[in-house]
Amino acid sequence: MNRLLDGYRRFREETWPAQRDRFMALAEQGQRPETMLIACSDSRVDPQMIFSAAPGELFVVRNVANLVPPYMPDANLHGTSAAVEFGVRVLQVRQLVVMGHALCGGIRALLEGVPPAAGDFVAGWIGIAERARAVALRCDAPDAQQQAGEHEAVRISLANLMTFPWVAEAVAEGRLTLRGAHFGVATGRLMLLDPATDSFVPA
Numbered sequence: 001m002n003r004l005l006d007g008y009r010r011f012r013e014e015t016w017p018a019q020r021d022r023f024m025a026l027a028e029q030g031q032r033p034e035t036m037l038i039a040c041s042d043s044r045v046d047p048q049m050i051f052s053a054a055p056g057e058l059f060v061v062r063n064v065a066n067l068v069p070p071y072m073p074d075a076n077l078h079g080t081s082a083a084v085e086f087g088v089r090v091l092q093v094r095q096l097v098v099m100g101h102a103l104c105g106g107i108r109a110l111l112e113g114v115p116p117a118a119g120d121f122v123a124g125w126i127g128i129a130e131r132a133r134a135v136a137l138r139c140d141a142p143d144a145q146q147q148a149g150e151h152e153a154v155r156i157s158l159a160n161l162m163t164f165p166w167v168a169e170a171v172a173e174g175r176l177t178l179r180g181a182h183f184g185v186a187t188g189r190l191m192l193l194d195p196a197t198d199s200f201v202p203a
């Protein structure tokens with residue numbers, strides 16, 4: 001906790017005075033982010049840092065392997081779907097980015113098996129990307145399989161987003177754009193999914 005509180009004190013002494021006006025305006029006027037980010041919970045992949053974003057700019061949901069389940073309005077507790085609903089229907093974000101990343105433990109679990117200690121929820125959750133497993137295993141080298149799985153998981157999340165009727169409607173009416181991305185932890189490089197070629201190209 002000391003490490004956290006040291007960081008908090010630096011925030012209060014350095015960041016807060018410089019950003020106070022922005023925070024006060026956001027408090028008074030509410031948030032109006034134009035971009036929603038769906039990223040992995042991985043501690044190395046911080047969307048706000050990667051995009052040099054200020055408070056109020058990014059509406060973010062992070063989960064294991066940056067997955068979006070298909071549209072299933074039932075009695076189960078859908079945290080990611082709730083965030084998508086809030087971002088798209090209430091905040092009316094203009095773009096929604098699904099950002100995968102290199103060395104993703106969730107995708108590794110999909111390819112190599114879920115750690116025994118993560119059987120209650122992780123196994124079912126990463127099953128959303130089950131189709132990515134078959135795609136990844138077409139590659140020979142383990143590194144290539146891992147990256148192919150990460151890329152395919154982004155495509156699956158984007159396809160699942162389109163099963164949400166109000167996402168599909170917003171996209172069809174030009175009010176919302178969906179984008180795929182992939183961040184290289186060791187390189188600091190962002191790749192974007194090119195809709196024309198369905199491949200990832202440097203941003």
Ligand SMILES: [Zn+2]
Nearest residue numbers: 040042104105
């Ligand atoms: Zn990950």
